[in-house]
Every structure is written in C-alpha cells, then in structure tokens.
Amino acid sequence: MPTPLELASLLVAIPSVNPMGGQGEGPEFFEERLTDALIGLLRDWGIPHEVHSVAPRRANVLARFEADPGRPTLLWEVHQDTVPTEGMTIAPFRPEVRDGRLFGRGACDVKGGMAAMLSAFERLARERPARAANVVLACTCDEEATQLGVRDLVRLWGDDRGRSRLLADPPAAALIAEPTNLDVVVAHKGATRWAIRTTGRACHSSDPSRGINAIYRMAKVLAALEACAAKLPSSRPAHPLCGPATLSVGRIRGGQSVNIVPDECEIEVDRRSIPGEDPAQVRDELMAAVRDSVDFEVEAGAPWIAASPLGDEQNGPLAERLLAAIQPIAGVRRKLGVAYGTDASTIAAAGVPSVVFGPGSIAQAHTVDEWLPIAELDAAAEILFHLAADR
Numbered sequence: 001m002p003t004p005l006e007l008a009s010l011l012v013a014i015p016s017v018n019p020m021g022g023q024g025e026g027p028e029f030f031e032e033r034l035t036d037a038l039i040g041l042l043r044d045w046g047i048p049h050e051v052h053s054v055a056p057r058r059a060n061v062l063a064r065f066e067a068d069p070g071r072p073t074l075l076w077e078v079h080q081d082t083v084p085t086e087g088m089t090i091a092p093f094r095p096e097v098r099d100g101r102l103f104g105r106g107a108c109d110v111k112g113g114m115a116a117m118l119s120a121f122e123r124l125a126r127e128r129p130a131r132a133a134n135v136v137l138a139c140t141c142d143e144e145a146t147q148l149g150v151r152d153l154v155r156l157w158g159d160d161r162g163r164s165r166l167l168a169d170p171p172a173a174a175l176i177a178e179p180t181n182l183d184v185v186v187a188h189k190g191a192t193r194w195a196i197r198t199t200g201r202a203c204h205s206s207d208p209s210r211g212i213n214a215i216y217r218m219a220k221v222l223a224a225l226e227a228c229a230a231k232l233p234s235s236r237p238a239h240p241l242c243g244p245a246t247l248s249v250g251r252i253r254g255g256q257s258v259n260i261v262p263d264e265c266e267i268e269v270d271r272r273s274i275p276g277e278d279p280a281q282v283r284d285e286l287m288a289a290v291r292d293s294v295d296f297e298v299e300a301g302a303p304w305i306a307a308s309p310l311g312d313e314q315n316g317p318l319a320e321r322l323l324a325a326i327q328p329i330a331g332v333r334r335k336l337g338v339a340y341g342t343d344a345s346t347i348a349a350a351g352v353p354s355v356v357f358g359p360g361s362i363a364q365a366h367t368v369d370e371w372l373p374i375a376e377l378d379a380a381a382e383i384l385f386h387l388a389a390d391r
C-alpha cells in the first residue's frame with residue numbers, strides 16, 4: 001500500500017490543469033488523465049466505484065466504502081483540477097521532496113488533501129474497523145473555474161436521484177478537502193461575478209457632440225459602484241468568522257480607437273457575499289442602486305458564478321467531532337471562517353452539514369513554488385481514518 005507521500009507524488013506527476021474558461025490546448029489541460037489514474041487505483045484496491053461524465057474530458061469519480069448499510073454515510077469530497085502553471089519557478093509536474101516539503105503544482109491545492117483521503121479510504125477498506133461509518137469518496141472536476149463537478153455531484157441526491165448506486169441517498173455529513181493547515185473551516189464567503197455594460201452612440205472624435213460616450217457613462221457607473229463598495233461594511237454587519245461583504249471591479253474594456261467616440265464599455269464585477277446573503281440577490285440589489293444613481297440604461301449580464309457562502313449554523317456537531325479526531329494526532333485546532341470559496345457551500349446548500357479540512361496552507365495554493373508540509377499530509381490521513389473508524 002503506497003504511503004500518503006507516495007500517493008501525493010503520484011497525483012502531482014499527472015497534470016490536471018483547469019483551462020479556466022479557455023480552450024485548454026495541450027496535454028496538461030483537463031482532468032481526464034488524473035481521472036483514469038484514480039480509476040486504476042480503485043480497481044487495484046478492489047473498491048466499488050463509478051465514473052460520472054460531466055463535460056468533454058471531465059468526470060467525477062465516486063467510490064464507496066460500505067461498513068454497514070444501517071450506519072450514516074460520510075461524504076469526502078476533493079477536486080481533481082489545479083490552476084495553470086504560468087510563471088512557476090519549479091517543475092510543476094515533477095514532484096520533489098525537500099526540507100520536509102513536497103513541491104509541485106497541486107501539492108497543496110489539493111492533491112495532498114486527495115492523497116490523505118485516498119490513503120485513509122484504502123485503509124478503511126482493508127482494515128474494516130468494527131464501528132466504522134460508511135464513506136463515499138468523490139473526486140470532482142472543475143472546482144477552480146465554474147464548479148461543474150460539485151454541481152453534478154449534489155444532483156445525485158436531488159433532481160437526479162437514482163443515477164448513482166453508490167450515493168443514492170443524501171450523505172449525513174461532508175468533509176471537503178482544501179488546505180486549512182489542519183484547522184476546521186466552518187464558514188466562508190460566496191462569490192457572484194457578472195458583467196455590466198453601458199452603450200452610447202459612436203461618431204468621429206473630431207466632433208464628440210454628435211455622439212454619446214459609453215466610457216463617460218461607465219465612469220458614472222464606476223463612481224456609483226465605488227460608493228456602494230464603501231458603504232457595504234456599514235450597511236450590513238460583518239460575519240463574526242468571515243468579516244465584511246466586499247465588492248471589487250476587476251476588468252474594464254471599451255472603445256475601438258482614440259479617434260472614435262466609443263459606443264460600448266463593459267466591466268466585470270466581483271461581489272463577495274457573507275453567510276446570510278443570497279448570491280443572486282446581492283447582484284440585483286447592487287444593480288438597483290447603480291440604476292438609481294444614473295439617468296441612462298445600464299445592462300447587467302447573467303452571473304457566470306453565483307457561489308453561495310458557507311454558514312456555520314448546521315455544521316457545529318460535525319466540526320466538534322472532527323476537532324476531537326484531530327486533537328490526539330495534531331493537537332488543539334480551531335474553527336475558522338475564511339474569505340475564499342470552496343465546494344462546501346454547494347454541498348451545504350444541498351442540505352448536508354459540511355466543513356472544510358486538509359493539510360497545507362492556503363498561502364501556498366496557486367503559487368509559483370507550491371508546496372505541502374509532509375508531516376501535515378501524514379497527520380491528515382491519520383485523522384480522516386480515525387474520524388470514520390471511531391464513529
């Protein structure tokens with residue numbers, strides 16, 4: 001049986017780069033090769049598994065450890081994809097061990113977490129502890145861009161009930177692997193992203209009075225947005241674990257040439273919601289405020305991301321159980337809220353108490369020399385095993 005480090009190295013060596021909305025030309029893109037490797041491992045271990053195709057070259061892999069059909073089922077969810085490798089200062093797919101760390105793309109986010117889950121899962125299947133819970137391991141695709149994988153997963157106990165043999169009923173609780181340094185993340189922000197467009201009338205810039213400048217109009221929209229962003233922290237109380245709701249404009253595009261009055265301008269908005277806020281409603285509220293402050297038409301595109309925040313109202317008992325499993329292995333840890341989003345909020349929104357847990361630090365995720373502390377990887381595998389075994 002491979003060690004957690006051997007498993008993590010094997011996973012890092014198999015590229016599974018998310019094209020992040022692009023074409024993804026090149027062999028390193030998409031999850032398909034990692035998916036095949038996972039199927040190979042599960043087959044070698046003799047563990048029942050299913051493959052759910054989600055999009056071309058992208059699939060979720062599910063595996064089930066059945067202890068006793070009468071016991072609760074834990075869902076362990078982890079994403080297969082990594083962010084791209086541009087600008088990396090280390091070889092992204094040649095895992096290297098140095099100073100107690102594993103280096104490579106995905107070592108921290110989140111192939112280390114996946115290795116810990118796989119290792120604990122294989123050990124459960126091999127040792128079959130007497131009081132163990134049932135566990136479904138779900139390795140999903142496309143977390144880093146549009147969360148296609150987890151959205152397909154939650155349909156298995158929702159609209160699409162009956163499609164999966166291994167996950168026919170809603171799980172009792174879910175653990176989502178992301179780098180938390182072995183702390184327990186019980187709350188996080190959500191994100192809503194959409195485009196806003198202003199239009200005008202083009203004309204030659206030698207006589208601008210004949211046209212309507214869409215960039216000038218957008219400047220008024222931007223001023224309104226900046227005022228809304230400044231008011232956000234006082235307009236609703238900050239979440240005790242996640243901090244305040246925020247708003248940021250990250251891109252702008254408009255105009256064709258300096259000698260043409262522009263007839264079009266577009267920006268992209270990122271609104272981070274806190275637990276208690278609705279990711280669709282925050283967009284509608286903001287657009288209403290913008291439209292109130294200008295005297296021309298403003299178009300708002302449909303959000304391409306509307307990810308819910310994760311609240312801590314439902315996951316208290318699960319977090320306490322996990323903290324109790326962590327303590328003898330890695331000492332006293334904390335319950336935390338964070339600003340980044342995870343698949344946990346989608347699973348929680350589908351009615352399943354969910355927390356986020358894994359080895360490594362979010363500070364090393366997506367970096368040019370991504371690494372994972374091997375001691376945390378080993379501890380995470382041990383903790384996960386005991387969480388399921390000593391139910």
Ligand SMILES: [Zn+2]
Nearest residue numbers: 079109110178
């Ligand atoms: Zn991640």
